C-alpha cells in the first residue's frame with residue numbers, strides 16, 4: 001500500500017517503523033528541519049537538550065523491551081521539587097512535603113481539606129472545583145491553581161476537569177498521605193519514581209532509532225515540508241493517510257494549543273542541587289519549570305559545560321512568543337536570580353527553541369468540538385488521526401509509540417484502546 005504519514009514525531013515514526021516491515025511504500029512529511037517532534041533532542045554548543053524534562057515510562061513491559069532493543073535505556077530515579085515560598089517542597093506531594101511548608105500553611109491545608117469534605121462543591125466540572133473538592137481550597141490556591149493558570153494561560157474555572165484527572169491522577173489529599181504510608185501496587189504516573197532514559201543522545205535517541213530502522217527499510221522522510229488541508233484534497237493518491245499533525249492544521253476547527261518557549265542555558269559552573277527539575281507555580285517567575293539535563297544523563301553535557309532548560313508557556317504570537325531573545329534572556333535571568341540558584345555571571349550563552357503546539361488546551365467545550373472534527377475525518381475513510389496533537393489528547397511518549405506500533409489494527413478499522421494513564425511532565 002502507498003501510505004503518507006503527516007508528522008515525524010514518535011507517533012508518525014513508530015507507525016512508519018511498523019508498516020515498512022510489511023513492505024508498504026511509506027512517505028513521511030515533517031514541517032521542521034528535524035525528526036522527533038516534542039520528543040526530539042537539540043544540540044547546542046555540544047550539549048544535549050530535550051524539550052523540557054522527558055522521562056519514558058509505560059505499564060506495558062513489552063513496549064519497554066521493544067524500545068530497549070531499538071535504543072539502550074538506563075533506569076533513573078526521579079528527583080523533583082516545587083519551588084514555593086522560597087523553599088523546595090517535595091513533588092509529587094507527600095505528607096512530608098506538606099509538613100515542610102510553614103506551620104500555618106500546613107494547618108490551613110488540613111483544615112480547608114476537612115471543610116471541603118464536609119461541604120463539597122456540588123457542580124464538579126472544572127479544574128478548579130475538581131481540585132478544591134479533592135485537595136481543599138488552600139492547596140488549590142498555593143500550588144494547583146497558579147501552576148495551571150501559568151501553563152495554560154486560562155483561569156482554572158474555564159479548564160475542563162479532564163485535565164485535572166490526567167495531570168494529577170490522584171484522587172485526594174488523603175490519597176497523597178496514604179500513598180506514602182502504604183505504598184500501593186497501582187502507582188499513579190505522577191508518583192512514578194523510576195523511569196527510563198537513553199544511555200546516550202538524549203530522549204531524541206528513541207526517535208533516531210526508529211528512523212534508522214525505517215530508512216533502512218526504504219521509508220522516505222521529507223523534512224521542511226508543511227502539509228495541511230490541501231493534502232487531504234488529494235487523498236485519493238494514497239491508500240492511507242496517517243495524520244499526527246495538529247488537528248487544527250488539517251481542518252477548520254476552534255481548538256487551541258498552548259505554545260512553549262525553551263531557553264536552553266550553557267552555564268560556567270554546576271548548580272548545587274540534586275533535582276532533575278523544579279516547578280515554579282508562583283506568578284513572580286515567568287517560567288513554570290527549570291530542568292537540568294545532566295541529571296538525566298551525564299553525557300548530555302560536554303567539556304565541563306553545565307546546562308539548564310527553562311520553560312515558558314505562552315500563546316503563539318503573544319508578547320513572549322514575539323519577544324527578542326535578549327529580552328527573554330533578561331527576564332529569565334531576573335527571575336532565576338530571585339531563586340539564588342543561578343546567577344547572571346554563571347550564564348555563558350543561551351539558545352531559544354519555540355514549540356507552537358506543545359499542549360492541547362482542554363477548555364470547557366473542547367470535547368464537543370473535537371468529536372465533530374473526528375466525525376469529519378472518519379467519513380473520509382482513508383484518513384487516520386494519531387498521536388498527541390493529531391488526536392488533541394494528552395499523550396505521553398509511550399502512548400504515541402504504542403499507537404504507532406498498533407497502526408495495522410487501526411488501518412483494519414478496529415477500535416483500539418491505548419492504555420492511558422495520567423500526564424507526565
Ligand SMILES: Cc1cc2nc3c(=O)[nH]c(=O)nc-3n(C[C@H](O)[C@H](O)[C@H](O)COP(=O)(O)OP(=O)(O)OC[C@H]3O[C@@H](n4cnc5c(N)ncnc54)[C@H](O)[C@@H]3O)c2cc1C
Nearest residue numbers: 007009010011031037038052055227387388395396397425
Ligand atoms: C514540555 C513537555 C514535557 C513532556 N514530558 C514528557 C515526559 O516526561 N514523558 C512522556 O512520556 N511524555 C512527555 N511529554 C509528551 C511527549 O513529548 C509527547 O507525548 C510525544 O512526543 C508526542 O508525540 P507525537 O508524535 O504524538 O506528537 P508530536 O511530537 O507533536 O509530533 C507531531 C509532528 O508533526 C509535525 N507537524 C506539525 N504540523 C505539521 C504540518 N503542518 N506539516 C508537517 N508536519 C507537521 C511536528 O513538527 C511534529 O514533528 C512532554 C511534552 C512536553 C511539551
